[in-house]
Amino acid sequence: xxxxxxxxxxxxxxxxxxxxxxxxxxxxxxxxxxxxxxxxxxxxxxxxxxxxxxxxxxxxxxxxxxxxxxxxxxxxxxxxxxxxxxxxxxxxxxxxxxxxxxxxxxxxxxxxxxxxxxxxxxxxxxxxxxxxxxxxxxxxxxxxxxxxxxxxxxxxxxxxxxxxxxxxxxxxxxxxxxxxxxxxxxxxxxxxxxxxxxxxxxxxxxxxxxxxxxxxxxxxxxxxxxxxxxxxxxxxxxxxxxxxxxxxxxxxxxxxxxxxxxxxxxxxxxxxxxxxxxxxxxxxxxxxxxxxxxxxxxxxxxxxxxxxxxxxxxxxxxxxxxxxxxxxxxxxxxxxxxxxxxxxxxxxxxxxxxxxxxxxxxxxxxxxxxxxxxxxxxxxxxxxxxxxxxxxxxxx
Amino acid sequence: xxxxxxxxxxxxxxxxxxxxxxxxxxxxxxxxxxxxxxxxxxxxxxxxxxxxxxxxxxxxxxxxxxxxxxxxxxxxxxxxxxxxxxxxxxxxxxxxxxxxxxxxxxxxxxxxxxxxxxxxxxxxxxxxxxxxxxxxxxxxxxxxxxxxxxxxxxxxxxxxxxxxxxxxxxxxxxxxxxxxxxxxxxxxxxxxxxxxxxxxxxxxxxxxxxxxxxxxxxxxxxxxxxxxxxxxxxxxxxxxxxxxxxxxxxxxxxxxxxxxxxxxxxxxxxxxxxxxxxxxxxxxxxxxxxxxxxxxxxxxxxxxxxxxxxxxxxxxxxxxxxxxxxxxxxxxxxxxxxxxxxxxxxxxxxxxxxxxxxxxxxxxxxxxxxxxxxxxxxxxxxxxxxxxxxxxxxxx
Numbered sequence: 001x002x003x004x005x006x007x008x009x010x011x012x013x014x015x016x017x018x019x020x021x022x023x024x025x026x027x028x029x030x031x032x033x034x035x036x037x038x039x040x041x042x043x044x045x046x047x048x049x050x051x052x053x054x055x056x057x058x059x060x061x062x063x064x065x066x067x068x069x070x071x072x073x074x075x076x077x078x079x080x081x082x083x084x085x086x087x088x089x090x091x092x093x094x095x096x097x098x099x100x101x102x103x104x105x106x107x108x109x110x111x112x113x114x115x116x117x118x119x120x121x122x123x124x125x126x127x128x129x130x131x132x133x134x135x136x137x138x139x140x141x142x143x144x145x146x147x148x149x150x151x152x153x154x155x156x157x158x159x160x161x162x163x164x165x166x167x168x169x170x171x172x173x174x175x176x177x178x179x180x181x182x183x184x185x186x187x188x189x190x191x192x193x194x195x196x197x198x199x200x201x202x203x204x205x206x207x208x209x210x211x212x213x214x215x216x217x218x219x220x221x222x223x224x225x226x227x228x229x230x231x232x233x234x235x236x237x238x239x240x241x242x243x244x245x246x247x248x249x250x251x252x253x254x255x256x257x258x259x260x261x262x263x264x265x266x267x268x269x270x271x272x273x274x275x276x277x278x279x280x281x282x283x284x285x286x287x288x289x290x291x292x293x294x295x296x297x298x299x300x301x302x303x304x305x306x307x308x309x310x311x312x313x314x315x316x317x318x319x320x321x322x323x324x325x326x327x328x329x330x331x332x333x334x335x336x337x338x339x340x341x342x343x344x345x346x347x348x349x350x351x352x353x354x355x356x357x358x359x360x361x362x363x364x365x366x367x368x369x370x371x372x373x374x375x376x377x378x379x380x381x382x383x384x385x386x387x388x389x390x391x392x393x394x395x396x
Numbered sequence: 397x398x399x400x401x402x403x404x405x406x407x408x409x410x411x412x413x414x415x416x417x418x419x420x421x422x423x424x425x426x427x428x429x430x431x432x433x434x435x436x437x438x439x440x441x442x443x444x445x446x447x448x449x450x451x452x453x454x455x456x457x458x459x460x461x462x463x464x465x466x467x468x469x470x471x472x473x474x475x476x477x478x479x480x481x482x483x484x485x486x487x488x489x490x491x492x493x494x495x496x497x498x499x500x501x502x503x504x505x506x507x508x509x510x511x512x513x514x515x516x517x518x519x520x521x522x523x524x525x526x527x528x529x530x531x532x533x534x535x536x537x538x539x540x541x542x543x544x545x546x547x548x549x550x551x552x553x554x555x556x557x558x559x560x561x562x563x564x565x566x567x568x569x570x571x572x573x574x575x576x577x578x579x580x581x582x583x584x585x586x587x588x589x590x591x592x593x594x595x596x597x598x599x600x601x602x603x604x605x606x607x608x609x610x611x612x613x614x615x616x617x618x619x620x621x622x623x624x625x626x627x628x629x630x631x632x633x634x635x636x637x638x639x640x641x642x643x644x645x646x647x648x649x650x651x652x653x654x655x656x657x658x659x660x661x662x663x664x665x666x667x668x669x670x671x672x673x674x675x676x677x678x679x680x681x682x683x684x685x686x687x688x689x690x691x692x693x694x695x696x697x698x699x700x701x702x703x704x705x706x707x708x709x710x711x712x713x714x715x716x717x718x719x720x721x722x723x724x725x726x727x728x729x730x731x732x733x734x735x736x737x738x739x740x741x742x743x744x745x746x747x748x749x750x751x752x753x754x755x756x757x758x759x760x761x762x763x764x765x766x767x768x769x770x771x772x773x774x775x776x777x778x779x780x781x782x783x784x785x786x787x788x789x790x791x792x
């Protein structure tokens with residue numbers, strides 16, 4: 001299985017992006033790739049550009065010093081450096097192929113993935129300019145925590161202030177990503193705050209689940225935003241927390257993350273057709289998201305990682321069983337057996353809804369990161385005879 | 397059939413909203429009603445408030461002088477007058493149950509339906525204040541035509557300026573709605589401009605279809621926005637144009653609208669599962685809208701109206717056949733046979749995806765307006781022996 005994830009990463013997914021996504025003329029990456037890898041739209045989404053820089057730099061840093069990976073990361077980074085922001089590190093949402101700004105910097109995730117990109121690129125190259133971009137952008141993010149959308153925020157001030165799960169969740173991950181650039185005390189405090197937000201504010205023990213939005217006081221809100229549950233999002237956060245639990249030598253944190261993840265996967269699993277729902281309403285009200293019942297690649301890939309880490313770190317039998325169940329569903333439904341890379345969007349029944357390999361929201365990120373993560377965790381499991389034996393037994 | 401549409405309107409749909417949607421305590425209407433009519437969320441969406449005021453005032457003006465309809469319209473209008481705008485007729489997008497602003501006035505459709513509401517309410521009551529609100533708001537709309545989203549517009553100025561079909565399309569309808577409040581010359585010019593925009597700019601004869609976005613010069617754009625086709629939207633616009641063709645005594649305009657509508661329904665019809673797709677990409681690229689293949693109530697209800705008007709006005713056999721085909725699909729899939737009102741959202745296969753009767757986008761509008769329109773057109777057809785005979789023959 002370790003070999004399967006490694007092989008899929010290195011011989012299927014990564015070559016697909018390396019060959020098809022690089023814009024050799026203008027720099028940066030195409031992310032709109034059809035089933036076979038042809039470019040069907042040339043717009044460039046800054047957050048996906050950042051993710052691809054990060055991915056290739058990370059592989060270079062952690063897997064192998066392949067020149068083609070580093071070159072790919074650097075050319076994307078240079079494109080972003082030149083065109084991705086307004087001169088003051090306010091990162092646009094999207095650009096034309098040539099790099100002209102298309103959509104203004106309303107989205108904090110453009111900033112987040114720019115930080116990750118330049119942090120990882122700095123590690124790969126030692127280039128001080130990349131370090132400075134990562135640091136400056138990270139400071140901008142911290143300054144925007146209370147109102148990430150800035151002037152594009154349409155919520156009327158003072159009526160119903162809610163805070164959203166996405167930012168504290170991603171900050172857990174981001175802080176570690178760029179720890180080499182942060183002051184130790186600041187890093188520790190940031191990690192501490194993020195863990196508290198995720199595990200004590202957005203996780204509601206009386207429900208046993210994580211909600212996407214709460215009041216500023218951390219209370220549940222019986223509104224569309226306050227009722228929404230995104231199982232994949234919560235489950236993804238749990239492997240970030242497990243990583244922190246391991247790093248901080250806090251096994252009780254890892255255990256709690258495992259318990260919550262198990263609860264969420266059970267909650268989000270479609271008992272009728274299999275797969276995990278995209279959105280749910282915690283009170284069972286009609287959801288606002290018309291795509292609520294669709295099965296999305298990233299939800300399933302992230303759950304694979306979480307269940308496998310949960311098994312490796314706690315030995316949980318339930319995690320092992322869920323991992324195997326997800327492994328079967330994910331590989332049989334999302335992997336394209338005729339062309340490289342994976343499908344992204346299935347309908348509730350598990351049929352392909354849209355056959356793109358990349359678009360506005362799917363790029364070179366969740367599939368390769370998931371393959372990498374599962375491969376790495378499986379390598380760790382291989383070193384533990386007891387864990388390995390139980391997997392082999394379960395597969396039998 | 398005329399009886400069927402009339403009965404559904406007066407004895408099923410309208411009583412549902414009259415009984416379940418009025419907020420007797422704070423005024424205005426709940427629009428979030430579950431399958432049986434229970435309120436599942438109390439937020440009030442200004443554009444849906446406006447639509448419901450319009451609907452009850454219109455029924456009072458055109459069908460019967462029922463006091464309960466007028467009272468219902470007036471109480472909604474008074475709520476909107478007090479809470480729907482910022483004091484300067486900038487209409488919020490949504491409000492709390494009590495009327496506190498929740499989402500700022502970024503959406504031009506809040507203004508559009510406020511104008512329709514107060515125009516119709518002025519007709520019903522003769523109240524001058526309502527007239528003034530409708531007029532002032534209409535002027536605001538006209539002043540915003542070039543940048544309807546105002547400061548909430550995220551498109552970077554100057555890179556790729558596109559214009560959208562929604563506004564000229566709805567202005568066709570809006571101008572006639574409030575013609576009693578407009579200067580004759582201004583009305584004629586507005587109608588003329590709208591017809592030209594819809595039929596000569598957004599309709600592209602080389603493709604035979606209407607696109608949702610074009611460049612400022614009216615050219616096609618090979619971008620996500622420029623490739624998108626929304627069959628239901630275009631087909632709805634065609635009955636607005638037919639109404640104008642009839643009014644202006646321009647049978648060639650009515651004929652052209654009929655031809656385009658026929659082309660669009662053929663284009664949008666799902667040959668595999670039946671029903672009309674929500675979104676399509678005119679070059680067959682993967683669409684950005686994950687809900688692209690869903691079957692929405694309003695698309696089908698509007699197409700019923702258009703096909704029936706096309707038949708009545710031009711005698712087109714194709715329109716008749718499409719009307720009968722749509723009539724069968726729509727009544728068998730969208731009408732709830734156990735509880736009042738109609739379902740709004742089906743998956744591609746035609747199964748119920750979300751069983752709400754009202755929400756953020758579905759209110760007291762398309763179903764009752766469609767029932768009313770079809771009933772009225774069928775009454776006209778009844779007066780024409782030849783048209784009636786052909787329907788009876790086709791049903792046989």
